[in-house]
Amino acid sequence: MGHHEKQSIVSIIGSVLVIGFYSLYVYRNYIQADMELLNDFQFWGKSFLYLIPVAIVVQIVIQILFAIANRIITQEDISDITDERDKLIELKSIRISHWIFTAGFMLAMGSLAMGMKPYVMFLTLISSGFVASLASEVAKIIWYRRGA
């Protein structure tokens, strides 16, 4: 398995951990105590704003730890070159995640249009962002295995 494939797997694990623990944290500390928060726009705004930097920092820390562990275990020097194939695969995976997030955004707006509660829209937005990021990493693994 190539370094990029390992990186994508680590990124998937990181995303699952972040969204899992963050959702659990928010549910236990806020929603469980007051279910009305689900319809509070300020609550959702804060939840989104805190999730983004937390996810970025956790992903960076996980990738650094992975790079150190990989270096110790495999003793291989990882090239820091991003070549044309890497860029092509990156672009293709971004396109996939873009389409999935766009579909999720449409679903979220659809839920509002159908008169559903606002929390359905916010949950759909978060879920589509999460699925888009997972799909992007899975696509990268597939393309790195296929060639491009």
Next chain:
Amino acid sequence: MDEEKVIISNNIRRLRFFAGEMTQQELADRTGVTRQTIVAIENGKYFPSLELAFRIAHTFNVQLSEVFAYYPENDPVHKKLSAKQAKKEKQ
């Protein structure tokens, strides 16, 4: 790989051998790409940009046609265009 369906083949493995069994990593370093990209090109899983193709040829000091070969008879786009051209000529 099914030989019938090869559109573009390459001689990189052979050229590396004649260049003193140059390693894939060495070739990658000389052409500014990763070893995985060289592996993908060698296995016919990835077709490089024209720029990289020329860089590979330059590394071995040969013409581009000595590195890559094109088989139009296996290219569906070429077949389609040829059929179109033949149809036009008939008319």
